Amino acid sequence: MSQASSSSWTSFLSSITSFNGDLASLTAPPFILSPTSLVEFSQYWAEHPDLFVEASLLRADDNAGAPEIEAMALKRAISVTKWFISTLRSQYCLRNESMGSEKKPLNPFLGEVFVGKWDSPLVGETVLLSEQVSHHPAVTAYGIINASHNVSLQGYNGVKATISKASINVKQYGHGILQLDDLNESYLYTLPPLHIEGLISASPFVELEGTSYIQSSNGFIVQIDYSGRGYFSGKKHTFKARIYRDQLSSANKDNALVTISGQWSDKSYIAKGSATPSSKTDELFYDAMAVKPEQLQVKPLESQHPLESRRAWKKVADAIKKSDYDQIHQEKSIIENEQRDLRKKEQESGAKWQTRWFDNVDYAAEQKHDPFTNLTNLANLSIHNGPSGSAKSSKYDTGEAKHWRLNLDNWKQETEIKL
Ligand code: HCR
Numbered sequence: 001m002s003q004a005s006s007s008s009w010t011s012f013l014s015s016i017t018s019f020n021g022d023l024a025s026l027t028a029p030p031f032i033l034s035p036t037s038l039v040e041f042s043q044y045w046a047e048h049p050d051l052f053v054e055a056s057l058l059r060a061d062d063n064a065g066a067p068e069i070e071a072m073a074l075k076r077a078i079s080v081t082k083w084f085i086s087t088l089r090s091q092y093c094l095r096n097e098s099m100g101s102e103k104k105p106l107n108p109f110l111g112e113v114f115v116g117k118w119d120s121p122l123v124g125e126t127v128l129l130s131e132q133v134s135h136h137p138a139v140t141a142y143g144i145i146n147a148s149h150n151v152s153l154q155g156y157n158g159v160k161a162t163i164s165k166a167s168i169n170v171k172q173y174g175h176g177i178l179q180l181d182d183l184n185e186s187y188l189y190t191l192p193p194l195h196i197e198g199l200i201s202a203s204p205f206v207e208l209e210g211t212s213y214i215q216s217s218n219g220f221i222v223q224i225d226y227s228g229r230g231y232f233s234g235k236k237h238t239f240k241a242r243i244y245r246d247q248l249s250s251a252n253k254d255n256a257l258v259t260i261s262g263q264w265s266d267k268s269y270i271a272k273g274s275a276t277p278s279s280k281t282d283e284l285f286y287d288a289m290a291v292k293p294e295q296l297q298v299k300p301l302e303s304q305h306p307l308e309s310r311r312a313w314k315k316v317a318d319a320i321k322k323s324d325y326d327q328i329h330q331e332k333s334i335i336e337n338e339q340r341d342l343r344k345k346e347q348e349s350g351a352k353w354q355t356r357w358f359d360n361v362d363y364a365a366e367q368k369h370d371p372f373t374n375l376t377n378l379a380n381l382s383i384h385n386g387p388s389g390s391a392k393s394s395k396y397d398t399g400e401a402k403h404w405r406l407n408l409d410n411w412k413q414e415t416e417i418k419l
Contacts, residue, residue, distance in 0.1 A: 008029035045155070056183065058072055077220035085241070106317075141406070192224070386399075
């Protein structure tokens with residue numbers, strides 16, 4: 001690192017000691033800025049379109065008996081777990097690998113969108129819609145649809161951070177719901193906490209920690225525990241996923257029907273029962289290094305709408321690529337000032353910004369019965385806006401219960417933003 005970079009990193013580190021929890025407000029040195037907006041991160045959920053739809057293909061024969069139906073349902077829970085694990089490498093390791101360290105993504109403006117599709121010869125078209133539905137706090141919502149297999153995903157996420165001596169600790173807010181319409185089955189997943197290590201050496205990287213869950217509408221629940229180097233093994237990015245018949249039986253690890261463990265960024269192994277699988281004797285579950293993510297197709301900038309992320313941020317992204325701090329600052333200020341003016345005008349006219357493809361549904365007010373309430377009940381998870389995966393009756397099981405939901409009709413009626 002040059003002397004200039006090293007001193008700007010040192011002053012960045014001292015600035016984060018008085019940090020207020022809003023990661024977007026951190027002024028990071030240019031070499032740690034990413035030219036990509038956070039609204040693009042939603043694409044990581046379906047970069048393996050075949051795994052995204054795989055569970056929908058695992059169906060028992062029409063004349064199958066109860067044991068076969070049960071075995072198929074378990075196979076689907078395993079398949080959904082594989083899809084979930086397959087998303088983690090891109091979500092949490094990609095910048096490290098492609099740019100040498102984790103970077104600070106561009107903070108999306110309200111109404112910023114990112115759309116694209118995967119055209120896969122095997123599974124057909126999978127469409128991605130991602131929209132910045134809130135700026136303060138920053139929240140991105142997404143919908144992913146594969147109409148050929150009647151599989152869809154909708155979710156949203158935001159983060160809150162705290163600083164400890166050597167790392168930034170991040171709690172995620174939000175969840176996702178995968179729906180397999182042909183089977184009338186749905187899966188709720190929660191988002192794991194994470195922390196950023198390597199700050200002192202100016203080579204930040206993400207490590208997942210704590211627990212996340214996948215709850216199926218057929219009762220199966222997957223508990224995934226994450227850890228870094230030295231907890232389960234001497235390796236970074238490790239996890240152990242246990243699949244139980246239901247939430248009640250998950251109270252005792254010995255009840256696990258299946259255990260999967262290894263590195264979410266590399267190889268993992270699967271075995272029946274509650275014993276930890278071994279790489280020597282057990283079956284390979286997933287090899288994240290062996291399967292290349294499929295690239296999302298995004299329109300060229302000339303055909304994009306001004307609210308589309310890559311077009312909107314083009315000048316800032318170019319300045320970041322050149323490490324031209326003055327130009328980064330100038331171009332960012334143009335976008336920020338436009339946004340400020342828009343908010344001011346909205347305030348003056350009493351109009352509120354209308355989100356495009358997502359509605360903010362209040363579950364506390366509506367007593368709604370839908371996959372979310374059904375799945376949170378099965379998993380004993382809170383419907384309130386606590387950190388993702390908070391349990392019912394925990395200290396977070398109170399306050400607002402507003403969640404972002406995909407409004408497919410709005411997307412069908414969309415005339416300005418095309419794929
Ligand atoms: C924490 C983070 C922004 C949020 C990113 C999220 C949580 C967004 C939703 C995705 O589904 C998953 C995801 C993956 C990213 O790893 C995570 C980012 C990692 C770093 C970034 C901070 C805002 C950057 C802080 C600046 C550091 C590098 C000094």
